[in-house]
Amino acid sequence: MILALVVVTALAFDFTNGFHDTANAMATSIATKALRPKTAVALSGILNLVGAFLSVEVALTVTNAVVKIQDKTGAPKAELLADGGNALLLIILAGLVGGIVWNLLTWLLGLPSSSSHALFGGLVGATVAGLGWAGVNWNGDGSKLDGVVGKVMLPALISPLIAGLVAAVGTWVIFKITAGVAERFTRNGFRWGQIGSASLVSLAHGTNDAQKTMGVITLALIASGHWSDLENIPFWVKISAALAIALGTYLGGWRIIRTLGKGLTDINPPQGTAAQSGAAAVILASSHLGFALSTTHVATGSVLGSGIGRPGAKVRWAVAARMVAAWMITFPAAALIGGAMWWVGDTVGGTAGALVVFVLLCIASVAMYLRSRTGRVDHDNVNDDWDGETTVTTTPAGPIPAVAAN
Amino acid sequence: MHNLGFALDGAWQVLLAGLALGAGLPILFALGIRSLAWGAGEAAVGVNGVTAGRRRPIGTAAGYALFGIVVLGVLLGLAFIVSTGFGYKLSFEHIYPTFIAK
Numbered sequence: 001m002i003l004a005l006v007v008v009t010a011l012a013f014d015f016t017n018g019f020h021d022t023a024n025a026m027a028t029s030i031a032t033k034a035l036r037p038k039t040a041v042a043l044s045g046i047l048n049l050v051g052a053f054l055s056v057e058v059a060l061t062v063t064n065a066v067v068k069i070q071d072k073t074g075a076p077k078a079e080l081l082a083d084g085g086n087a088l089l090l091i092i093l094a095g096l097v098g099g100i101v102w103n104l105l106t107w108l109l110g111l112p113s114s115s116s117h118a119l120f121g122g123l124v125g126a127t128v129a130g131l132g133w134a135g136v137n138w139n140g141d142g143s144k145l146d147g148v149v150g151k152v153m154l155p156a157l158i159s160p161l162i163a164g165l166v167a168a169v170g171t172w173v174i175f176k177i178t179a180g181v182a183e184r185f186t187r188n189g190f191r192w193g194q195i196g197s198a199s200l201v202s203l204a205h206g207t208n209d210a211q212k213t214m215g216v217i218t219l220a221l222i223a224s225g226h227w228s229d230l231e232n233i234p235f236w237v238k239i240s241a242a243l244a245i246a247l248g249t250y251l252g253g254w255r256i257i258r259t260l261g262k263g264l265t266d267i268n269p270p271q272g273t274a275a276q277s278g279a280a281a282v283i284l285a286s287s288h289l290g291f292a293l294s295t296t297h298v299a300t301g302s303v304l305g306s307g308i309g310r311p312g313a314k315v316r317w318a319v320a321a322r323m324v325a326a327w328m329i330t331f332p333a334a335a336l337i338g339g340a341m342w343w344v345g346d347t348v349g350g351t352a353g354a355l356v357v358f359v360l361l362c363i364a365s366v367a368m369y370l371r372s373r374t375g376r377v378d379h380d381n382v383n384d385d386w387d388g389e390t391t392v393t394t395t396p397a398g399p400i401p402a403v404a405a406n
Numbered sequence: 407m408h409n410l411g412f413a414l415d416g417a418w419q420v421l422l423a424g425l426a427l428g429a430g431l432p433i434l435f436a437l438g439i440r441s442l443a444w445g446a447g448e449a450a451v452g453v454n455g456v457t458a459g460r461r462r463p464i465g466t467a468a469g470y471a472l473f474g475i476v477v478l479g480v481l482l483g484l485a486f487i488v489s490t491g492f493g494y495k496l497s498f499e500h501i502y503p504t505f506i507a508k
Contacts, residue, residue, distance in 0.1 A: 054488055139409060150409035158417045162424055170429035174436040181443045189439040193432065200483055274432050281428030284483050286420045302428075 002089045002354040006220040009096045009358065011244045012365075014213035016103040017115040018048060018248020021209065023256040024112070024279070024299035025201040028272035030382060031261030034194040037252070037379035043195075044202040045250030051206020052242030062215035065151040066120045067091075067127040068135050069219075075230060076223045085223030086354075090345050091126045092220055093354055097361045098122025098338025102330060104368045110255035110263070110377070111326040114294035119212060120152055121334030128335070129342035152331055155286075159293040160301030163282045167302035170274035171309030178270060186270060193273035200280040205295050206245065208287065213241045254377040260300060262386045263319045265307030275299075275306035297327065316386070431479045438472030441465050 025047075026040040035043065063070055069088055070076055080088040099115070099122040106113040127135040140146025178186050217237045221227035227234060261267060267275070279295075279302040286293050300323060307315040344360065345353035445465025 147409065150412065154409060154413040158413060159420075162417060162421045163428075165421065166424040166428040169425060170432050173429065173433045177433065177436040177440050181440050185439050185443040185446075189435070189442070193435050196480055197432075200480065203484070270436065273435065274429070277432045278424060278428035280483065281426075281431075282420060282424040284486055285423035285427070286416070288423075288486065289416050289419055 001351050002086055002093070003220055003224045003226065005354050005358045006089050006093050006096070007217055009093055009100070009361065010213050010217045010220070011240055012361075013096045013100050013103070013119065013216075014210065014241050014244040015248035016100050016107070017119075017209050017213070018045075018245040019251045019253040020103050020107055020112075020115050020248075020256060021205055021295055022249045022252045023260040024295045025198045025205060025276075026252075027257045027259075027261035027299075028267050028275055028303065029194045029198045030257055031267045032191075032194065032269045032272045033383070034191045034269060034272065035198075037254075037257075037382055040198075041250050041252040041379075043199065045246045047199055047202035048206035048210070048249045049242050049246035051203040052210030052245055053238070054203075054207050062212050063123055063219065064137065065146065066124050066137055066148050068137055069127065069131075076219060081223060085220075085225065086350070087130065088223040089220055090342060090354060090357075091123070091130045092216060092223075093357055094126035094129070094341035094345055095119070095123035095338045096216070097341045097357055098125055098334040098336075100361060101337050101364050102334040104365060106326055106330070107253050107255055108368050108372055109326070110259045111323055112256045112260050112296050112300055113323075113326045113330045114156070114296040115209065116212065116294050117152060117156065117327070117330045118334040119216075120148075121331040122338035124148065124331075125335030125338030125340075126342040129339040130346070148331075155293040156297055156327060159282065159286070160297045160304070163278055163298040163301035164305030164308070166282060167275045167278035167305030168309035170278055171271050171306040172311075174270045174274050175310055190269035190273045194269060194276055197273060197276035197280050201276060201283065201295070201299070202249075204280065204283050204287070206242075208283075208295065210241050210245045213244070214238055217241065252379065254379060254382045255372075258377050258382050258384075258386075259319065259323070260303055262383060263316060264300070264303050264323075265313055265315045266386075267303070267306070268310075271306045271310050271313070274309070275302040278302040278305065427479060427483070431476050434472050434479075435476045438469045438476065440469075441472060442469035445469055 022041055022044055026035070026044050029035045030037050030040050068077070069080060069091060076085065076088050080091075096119070099118040102113070102118040102121070103115055106118075124136050137147045139149050214233050214237050218227060218233050221234065221237075222230075279299045282298050282302070283293070283295060304315060304320060307313045341357050341360070345357040347353070348356045442465065445462045445468070447460045447462060
């Protein structure tokens with residue numbers, strides 16, 4: 001029973017991960033009208049689906065980066081398996097709920113925050129609540145870049161800077177090169193440049209992010225004794241995770257697409273090409289070098305960079321500052337929610353506790369969905385002028401504990 | 407603070423690779439577009455209306471050659487994603503990329 005709740009919640013997280021991150025790949029193409037909004041999200045969804053299947057590599061040890069609930073091979077810690085793995089399942093469930101609630105809240109506010117940070121934050125919060133501070137892998141063991149510091153904090157500081165610099169250089173040089181070239185050449189050429197680079201980002205996203213959910217679900221299956229193979233992931237897990245992230249992507253987080261494509265800076269095709277190729281290169285290079293970073297931070301950094309690099313472009317620093325603030329609080333906020341959820345689940349206890357946590361998640365999700373109906377952003381008005389602010393009403397951030405306690 | 411060391415170590419490599427591929431390829435792409443435009447010749451507006459400029463085949467050819475390089479770069483990126491997924495590593499040991507099992 002608890003296992004079923006965990007699986008459903010994990011797929012729900014995967015789904016929010018998809019629609020939260022559509023913007024990373026497609027916001028610039030949509031903003032420059034290289035692709036129609038619907039076409040863009042469909043393309044991105046398909047590529048995410050393909051990407052998810054390409055990631056055959058076992059992602060079982062995904063939680064090891066931040067918490068100590070598994071050993072190095074991916075097997076759950078024995079002391080957590082005492083009562084049919086329920087202790088472990090509750091931690092995972094609470095952590096996932098923390099991630100989902102934070103993803104939905106930032107989506108409601110149109111803020112591109114990192115889905116992986118939300119997941120890791122939720123897991124850390126639930127672990128601290130369940131196992132104490134020692135259950136968290138803060139700093140790794142010193143042999144490689146690891147732990148909360150190495151996998152979350154440092155990359156979050158460094159990756160937007162790198163991506164921004166790459167995109168700024170690219171944009172600046174491209175504008176120098178194509179200055180004075182007839183628009184009929186630049187428009188069509190850069191249109192394809194954008195589509196190509198955005199597709200790469202989508203594919204890389206599918207391979208990286210769907211894996212995390214597959215790993216978490218498989219961990220839950222192992223903990224409850226429904227799966228024992230540490231080398232492989234059940235096929236149905238792979239299919240359902242791939243479908244969940246693709247469907248989420250296709251639905252499109254229009255609010256975030258709008259912020260990234262129109263809010264930060266006004267993007268034109270050459271700039272979009274530079275931003276998106278910068279993002280694609282940085283994402284691929286860093287995953288090659290084992291430098292864990294968030295697609296969101298890279299994509300946002302490169303859009304900002306392209307705004308800085310283009311002569312005469314205006315960057316809306318107020319929007320950028322709001323976004324950076326959201327990045328900073330993503331991890332602790334998701335951790336708070338995750339911790340609170342674990343506490344609720346543990347206090348009620350057993351299957352009933354997990355059920356209560358799940359119901360709280362449903363209530364919070366429905367509440368935020370209903371809230372989003374006022375001042376909705378969809379494929380029709382995603383490209384409206386930012387400064388007009390007629391159709392979009394942004395709400396001030398509510399107190400986070402209020403949501404967690406919903 | 408070993409993590410900071412690892413991070414900075416990884417960061418400059420990512421930066422170099424990012425500049426080479428992330429800024430380099432789009433710059434080649436932009437050169438390709440410029441080259442195509444130059445190859446098509448400049449149209450002149452005179453008393454007889456618009457006259458098309460003289461075509462320069464070299465420009466057109468160079469343009470497509472540059473696009474070709476960019477496409478190769480993208481394919482390399484794709485090969486990288488796919489090979490990692492299937493447990494292979496893209497190796498540049500022999501300068502040209504080869505797949506080796508991890």
